[in-house]
Amino acid sequence: MPARAPKVLIVDDEPQIRTLLKATLGRAGYVVVEAANGREALSAKTIDKPDLVLLDLGLPDRDGLELVELMRGDPRSALIVVSARDQTEQKVAALDLGADDYVTKPFDTEELLARVRACLRQRLASETDQQVVEADPITIDLLARIVRRDGKEVHVTPKEWNLLAALAKHPGRVLTHQMLLRSVWGPAQVGQTEYLRVAIRSLRQKVEAEPSQPRLIVNEPGVGYRLMPNEP
Amino acid sequence: MTEMDVTRADSSIATRIQAYAGAIAMVAVSTLVGLWIAPRWGTAPVDMIYLPAVLAAAALWGLGPAVVAGVLAALAYNFFFTAPVHTFRIDRVTDIVTVLVLLIVALVTSKLAAGIRSQARIAEAHAARNATIGGFAGRLLSLSRETEIAEAACTELRRLFDCNTMLVSELPEPRIITAVPAGNRLTPSDIAAAALTLESGERAGRGTNRSQPAEWVFSPVRSSSAVIAAVGLARDDGHVAVEDEQLPLLDNLLDQLALALERARAEADRSEVSSLRERDRLRSALLSSVGHDLRTPLTAIIGAAAELRCNDSKNPALVATLESEASKLERYISNLLDMARIEAGAVKVRTEPVDLVDAVAAAIKDLRATLAEHEVAVDLPSTLPLVRADPQLLHHCLINLIDNAARHSGPTGPINITGAKGTSEVRLTIEDEGPGLPQERERTLDTFMRIEGSDRKGGAGLGLAIVKSFTEAMGARATAANRDAGRGAVFSIRFPKSLVVDAMESADAG
Numbered sequence: 001m002p003a004r005a006p007k008v009l010i011v012d013d014e015p016q017i018r019t020l021l022k023a024t025l026g027r028a029g030y031v032v033v034e035a036a037n038g039r040e041a042l043s044a045k046t047i048d049k050p051d052l053v054l055l056d057l058g059l060p061d062r063d064g065l066e067l068v069e070l071m072r073g074d075p076r077s078a079l080i081v082v083s084a085r086d087q088t089e090q091k092v093a094a095l096d097l098g099a100d101d102y103v104t105k106p107f108d109t110e111e112l113l114a115r116v117r118a119c120l121r122q123r124l125a126s127e128t129d130q131q132v133v134e135a136d137p138i139t140i141d142l143l144a145r146i147v148r149r150d151g152k153e154v155h156v157t158p159k160e161w162n163l164l165a166a167l168a169k170h171p172g173r174v175l176t177h178q179m180l181l182r183s184v185w186g187p188a189q190v191g192q193t194e195y196l197r198v199a200i201r202s203l204r205q206k207v208e209a210e211p212s213q214p215r216l217i218v219n220e221p222g223v224g225y226r227l228m229p230n231e232p
Numbered sequence: 233m234t235e236m237d238v239t240r241a242d243s244s245i246a247t248r249i250q251a252y253a254g255a256i257a258m259v260a261v262s263t264l265v266g267l268w269i270a271p272r273w274g275t276a277p278v279d280m281i282y283l284p285a286v287l288a289a290a291a292l293w294g295l296g297p298a299v300v301a302g303v304l305a306a307l308a309y310n311f312f313f314t315a316p317v318h319t320f321r322i323d324r325v326t327d328i329v330t331v332l333v334l335l336i337v338a339l340v341t342s343k344l345a346a347g348i349r350s351q352a353r354i355a356e357a358h359a360a361r362n363a364t365i366g367g368f369a370g371r372l373l374s375l376s377r378e379t380e381i382a383e384a385a386c387t388e389l390r391r392l393f394d395c396n397t398m399l400v401s402e403l404p405e406p407r408i409i410t411a412v413p414a415g416n417r418l419t420p421s422d423i424a425a426a427a428l429t430l431e432s433g434e435r436a437g438r439g440t441n442r443s444q445p446a447e448w449v450f451s452p453v454r455s456s457s458a459v460i461a462a463v464g465l466a467r468d469d470g471h472v473a474v475e476d477e478q479l480p481l482l483d484n485l486l487d488q489l490a491l492a493l494e495r496a497r498a499e500a501d502r503s504e505v506s507s508l509r510e511r512d513r514l515r516s517a518l519l520s521s522v523g524h525d526l527r528t529p530l531t532a533i534i535g536a537a538a539e540l541r542c543n544d545s546k547n548p549a550l551v552a553t554l555e556s557e558a559s560k561l562e563r564y565i566s567n568l569l570d571m572a573r574i575e576a577g578a579v580k581v582r583t584e585p586v587d588l589v590d591a592v593a594a595a596i597k598d599l600r601a602t603l604a605e606h607e608v609a610v611d612l613p614s615t616l617p618l619v620r621a622d623p624q625l626l627h628h629c630l631i632n633l634i635d636n637a638a639r640h641s642g643p644t645g646p647i648n649i650t651g652a653k654g655t656s657e658v659r660l661t662i663e664d665e666g667p668g669l670p671q672e673r674e675r676t677l678d679t680f681m682r683i684e685g686s687d688r689k690g691g692a693g694l695g696l697a698i699v700k701s702f703t704e705a706m707g708a709r710a711t712a713a714n715r716d717a718g719r720g721a722v723f724s725i726r727f728p729k730s731l732v733v734d735a736m737e738s739a740d741a742g
Contacts, residue, residue: 014528014532016528016529016532017528017531017532017535019532020531020532020535020536020539021535023535023536023539024535024538024539027539027542027543058524084520084523084524084527087520088623088624105527105528105531106527106530106531106534106535106558106562107531107534107535108534108538109534109535109538109539109542110538193584193585194585194618194733197585197586197587197590197618198618200587200590201587201589201614204589205614211589211614212589212592212610212611212612212613212614213592213593213596213610214589214590214593218593218594218597219587219590219591219593219594220594221590221591221594221623221624221626221627222582222584222622222623222624222627
């Protein structure tokens with residue numbers, strides 16, 4: 001964590017949601033800036049330079065995905081989109097456009113804070129800090145290309161390693177099926193969801209304490225997977 | 233047509249009189265010219281003088297006037313110019329030849345001219361008929377609604393055939409779509425005739441050999457595949473509305489009418505489809521806006537309760553109640569919206585290979601508050617095949633089934649979630665150790681819900697109805713039964729062979 005408190009920009013047209021998020025994020029020690037629509041959001045993004053933007057996709061004046069496109073690609077500022085439960089396609093589209101993660105309304109406060117932490121950690125941490133990822137009971141050493149379970153090295157196939165490494169490079173963040181398939185199997189295989197399912201299953205057999213009730217590699221239905229790291 | 237014919241009939245008597253008078257006048261003029269020539273150059277050229285007269289009469293007026301001209305010319309020539317002059321006697325052979333030639337010329341020329349004229353008349357009639365059909369089709373083509381087309385067709389037919397018209401449609405009970413003039417009624421025998429035409433596609437009614445007592449004559453309007461309507465024609469004076477020779481024209485016009493009606497119907501169907509689509513779009517938009525409106529305050533409540541739990545724990549039990557009730561409300565709203573979506577036919581299914589481990593874990597995670605006190609045993613073998621399912625719909629099904637099990641197994645009752653591969657299906661079962669179902673036999677969820685109705689407490693009916701609809705939408709099946717050993721209910725989602733993905737060996741492929 002840097003010396004100054006991270007700044008979060010809340011973009012939501014509902015004042016009660018902004019009040020709530022302000023209280024939640026304030027309690028967790030973040031500085032909060034608010035915007036009620038897309039126009040305000042874009043100007044606040046430029047002026048206040050937030051470390052993270054919490055963007056509701058259902059804004060009255062701008063298409064949510066359009067805003068994602070305008071806001072992405074800024075390495076100093078992470079982007080989490082907020083959407084209704086039943087809009088899987090929209091979530092996936094936002095992630096594919098470059099959003100770092102998403103939360104679903106109504107959100108669980110602790111889950112929201114965990115996502116915010118994960119995104120900020122990655123934005124603020126230097127590259128070298130990320131070389132070893134701890135996710136009990138495993139440790140993933142990205143530099144040495146080794147995964148240990150309770151201190152003992154676990155043998156994984158090259159595909160399994162690539163998959164685990166892709167997840168470990170973004171600890172706590174969701175990666176869509178497409179992203180994982182593209183980075184592990186290549187762009188020609190993005191439609192082969194079953195490759196991913198099968199590889200995830202065999203990886204879980206090796207790293208999860210209870211493979212049929214996974215806690216490390218967590219599925220987001222219809223969206224993708226995330227690796228749950230140890231909370232610092 | 234009729235007005236044209238009447239004028240033609242009226243004028244033909246006058247023209248015929250004129251023609252004969254003309255023929256006589258021409259012979260008279262020729263005779264005068266001959267009388268002027270004969271004293272000066274002799275009678276030899278005089279027979280030539282009559283020839284143009286006979287030719288002209290034949291060419292201009294046809295056989296009758298030509299023969300009259302020929303006979304008169306022969307008589308006049310005989311009377312005025314052959315010896316003995318001023319008698320009808322013929323002495324010289326050459327004069328007999330002249331008279332015969334004049335008669336033959338009259339006959340042959342008039343015959344030829346008549347042929348040409350009648351061909352011209354036929355061409356003219358064809359052109360007129362084509363113009364009539366074209367005009368009729370053009371008028372109908374400019375209209376798009378069926379009633380407008382019917383109205384215009386009746387008006388046009390009335391003008392062309394000078395009779396009362398109507399368009400009849402709809403078996404088994406023929407119904408007048410349009411009548412011109414309006415207010416025409418049908419007698420029972422007219423209705424019988426109309427029905428006959430609509431049914432058989434043959435003309436029926438007055439002037440035909442079918443249903444003769446009718447006042448109207450009905451002709452079929454045929455589309456490519458069926459008789460879509462019948463046009464009735466009748467005359468106030470009781471005469472046959474359309475003469476036989478005009479029937480082909482009428483049929484041609486009705487073909488045009490059929491095309492226009494078919495086009496209008498196709499267009500109406502198309503616009504109905506697009507309006508249905510529009511209605512679906514509005515419904516979906518309404519559902520998501522209702523969802524948004526219900527969830528926004530709920531999000532604030534759930535979030536505020538969580539903040540209270542963290543900051544102000546004077547009454548933690550109350551805060552816990554607030555949180556758990558709010559999340560229950562969230563689930564009910566979710567179910568209501570799902571149900572509305574099902575009833576609106578707005579459920580979209582997008583299947584992909586799904587690992588049931590993922591599906592079960594995600595459902596348990598979302599229900600972690602509800603399941604906090606329950607012992608949940610998950611048994612999903614690592615050899616369980618993937619299944620094709622819509623992850624979102626499956627998630628809602630599992631939430632409902634696991635929540636249902638939690639509700640009926642008491643506050644701490646165990647819940648077993650098991651996956652198994654049978655010979656013909658992959659089955660995911662959720663067992664509770666609650667009181668079970670009142671029925672002994674295994675039932676489909678459908679029967680279960682019909683018998684149980686809303687008896688099961690806590691809105692289970694809605695949740696199970698959603699499970700049923702969503703599993704069926706994915707091509708799977710949901711069933712309910714009692715446990716074989718001990719108390720409790722077993723709910724299953726069964727994925728048939730066609731939804732089972734056998735691709736386990738492709739783990740490291742690609």
